[in-house]
Amino acid sequence: MVDFDAERFNLNIRQADTDDLMDRVTAYRAGMEPQAIALIEAELHRRKVTAAQIAARRESCQSECLFNPDGVAKKCAFCRKPAVRAATGWQKLLGFLPLFPREMCYCTEHAKAHGIGDSALQ
Numbered sequence: 001m002v003d004f005d006a007e008r009f010n011l012n013i014r015q016a017d018t019d020d021l022m023d024r025v026t027a028y029r030a031g032m033e034p035q036a037i038a039l040i041e042a043e044l045h046r047r048k049v050t051a052a053q054i055a056a057r058r059e060s061c062q063s064e065c066l067f068n069p070d071g072v073a074k075k076c077a078f079c080r081k082p083a084v085r086a087a088t089g090w091q092k093l094l095g096f097l098p099l100f101p102r103e104m105c106y107c108t109e110h111a112k113a114h115g116i117g118d119s120a121l122q
């Protein structure tokens with residue numbers, strides 16, 4: 001990226017929580033600039049997160065998360081966490097008129113909150 005603003009990006013990652021940064025360099029890694037990945041990993045190491053911990057997180061994500069064809073994890077429809085479950089939901093007009101069915105993705109927490117279990121796996 002030509003206009004990569006490392007200073008602003010550094011400020012952003014300093015303020016992000018560790019769990020968020022771990023998701024970025026694992027689940028969402030394929031969609032990121034190599035420079036951004038390097039900065040986040042440096043920040044994680046500064047927070048005493050080891051390369052082995054990142055690798056372990058990446059491995060569990062590979063087996064649990066749902067991915068788009070571009071290799072980036074699908075995102076939960078309700079938060080920034082990577083999705084582990086998908087189910088067909090209805091895109092609604094004005095919040096109540098069903099328009100068309102669409103895939104809804106859920107992270108572990110929201111899948112539980114919405115009662116989406118293994119049976120809903122697609």
Ligand SMILES: [Zn+2]
Pocket residue numbers: 076077078079080081106107108109110
């Ligand atoms: Zn969620």
